[in-house]
Amino acid sequence: MENYVSSTRLRVFKPRGDALSAIVNHINPEVRNKALEEALKSGFSGLPTAIEIGTVRYTSTARLHRGTGEQLVPVMIQPSDFLSRRTAVLGMTRTGKSNTVKTTVAAVTMAATNDGIKVGQIIFDINGEYANANHQDDGSSIADVFGADCVRYRAIDTAGFEDLRTNFYIETNHGLNLIQELFRKEPSSYSGQDLDNVMSSSLEEPDTSDRGEHNRWQVRKAVFQCILHKAGYAAPAGFQVTVPVSKTLTEQIVRYAAAQAPPLVVSIPSSSNVSLSDACAWFETIRSFNLKIKIDQKSNGRPTIGIESSTKGNPWVDPTLESYLNFMVRENSREQPFGGYRAIVNYRPYHSPRRMGDVIDEIIAHLMNGKIVILDLSAGPVTVRTVLSKRIAEQIFVRSFNIMNAGEVPPNMVIYVEEAHNLIGKKDDLSDTWPRLAKEGAKAKIAFVYATQEPSSIHPNILANTENWFVSHLNNEDELRALGKFYDFADFHDSLKSAQDVGFARIKTLSSPFVIPTQIHRFTPSELKQKLAKITSGVGA
Numbered sequence: 001m002e003n004y005v006s007s008t009r010l011r012v013f014k015p016r017g018d019a020l021s022a023i024v025n026h027i028n029p030e031v032r033n034k035a036l037e038e039a040l041k042s043g044f045s046g047l048p049t050a051i052e053i054g055t056v057r058y059t060s061t062a063r064l065h066r067g068t069g070e071q072l073v074p075v076m077i078q079p080s081d082f083l084s085r086r087t088a089v090l091g092m093t094r095t096g097k098s099n100t101v102k103t104t105v106a107a108v109t110m111a112a113t114n115d116g117i118k119v120g121q122i123i124f125d126i127n128g129e130y131a132n133a134n135h136q137d138d139g140s141s142i143a144d145v146f147g148a149d150c151v152r153y154r155a156i157d158t159a160g161f162e163d164l165r166t167n168f169y170i171e172t173n174h175g176l177n178l179i180q181e182l183f184r185k186e187p188s189s190y191s192g193q194d195l196d197n198v199m200s201s202s203l204e205e206p207d208t209s210d211r212g213e214h215n216r217w218q219v220r221k222a223v224f225q226c227i228l229h230k231a232g233y234a235a236p237a238g239f240q241v242t243v244p245v246s247k248t249l250t251e252q253i254v255r256y257a258a259a260q261a262p263p264l265v266v267s268i269p270s271s272s273n274v275s276l277s278d279a280c281a282w283f284e285t286i287r288s289f290n291l292k293i294k295i296d297q298k299s300n301g302r303p304t305i306g307i308e309s310s311t312k313g314n315p316w317v318d319p320t321l322e323s324y325l326n327f328m329v330r331e332n333s334r335e336q337p338f339g340g341y342r343a344i345v346n347y348r349p350y351h352s353p354r355r356m357g358d359v360i361d362e363i364i365a366h367l368m369n370g371k372i373v374i375l376d377l378s379a380g381p382v383t384v385r386t387v388l389s390k391r392i393a394e395q396i397f398v399r400s401f402n403i404m405n406a407g408e409v410p411p412n413m414v415i416y417v418e419e420a421h422n423l424i425g426k427k428d429d430l431s432d433t434w435p436r437l438a439k440e441g442a443k444a445k446i447a448f449v450y451a452t453q454e455p456s457s458i459h460p461n462i463l464a465n466t467e468n469w470f471v472s473h474l475n476n477e478d479e480l481r482a483l484g485k486f487y488d489f490a491d492f493h494d495s496l497k498s499a500q501d502v503g504f505a506r507i508k509t510l511s512s513p514f515v516i517p518t519q520i521h522r523f524t525p526s527e528l529k530q531k532l533a534k535i536t537s538g539v540g541a
Contacts, residue, residue, distance in 0.1 A: 118370025
């Protein structure tokens, strides 16, 4: 309270300085012991050093309690509170949400560095405010502070950024999956049975123990690479395709060609590794002869299986491969033209010829090594936000749980998302990737930090299981009522609605028994660099 009226029998004692600090930073002994237990499980040697996130601020008006001569009382937070937990950062635009997230990222990194443990952090940066320097942060960014320990990704070629896109020629299964998802999301004028077959197929590599199935996969993979080439997807320099040149295949083609009058000329590749144009020509030859052989078989009253596989009586060109070949030449098996590969031409911006490995494997490797990964989703195709982000989140969830289910300890990870109401909305199915990650990720040591200006739109199950809260100005009664159901945020209703000061937040963390009104410190890269230098040199924070 700034103002009060005292009666003759009423005395008001206002704690200040050390007394106030003891109250706002109090942790119950049983909570401290539990926090220590959790910290040890996460790899810390003890309870991490608390981080000063701001100072006590009661009201928007700061004449008295923050006036000249008054001691500003620090508010401390435990970095371990954010590991394997859910954290909500709530408030309207321009009230300090991104500043709070940056401060949290820095606090976790500093604590992990100080104890020599690895905590991977990934930020899904929709607006590019974490990946890039701006005037709010003294012209520096998170990447400038943490240097080689921070890796940035973008879906377009940019200096200083890794490529977020997949090389469809190398990661054929991921490329096909992405094309299929994009095709489902965007309206298309293309149709046909072969198109449907391609869009419902898979290029996931089978077990090598099944040699026949693995060989069929290799052929489909090669045809898919030819489809990409036909559709104008740029290939890596000098890229070659592994094509089938088995004796079973080539002898049937040569024998059929020689039996025609006049004999047909056929060119067999001299090697199994050929250029894309030569691979396309060879597959067109295979398709052409397969159709011719089928026609002859039908006219002679024999089963129309076309070119036979090494297993007598089975077709070498199975139905899926037949659709792939038809898709490549834009003609169905009845020799009628259709759109074929033109259906995927518009997805070329999602492919990167310069990437030589799976971007998801690379990102997860960075996280397991304790790095900060920032996905700048502000540039490049808009659909990247939903398609690639969901794939990355899904793989983090799956791989962490696989490690846990194998009896091992998953690595510590923290996921940060902006505009969270679009990912974990109240109507979203809890079995979907994002809601499931937010709800169950803590079991596999995945922390989830979500920022939004619409807490009423967040799934109630996720709100109910959120342990840490940072709440700044909200001007809407619906949002304030939704927030008022938790802890004693209802007591701050009027203040949250009227006070619009940037960085003025009400904080409730796992370790703290109280909601603390706090002026959060501004993210200052220059100070963080000095603290980080002390930690890395062994002096201490």
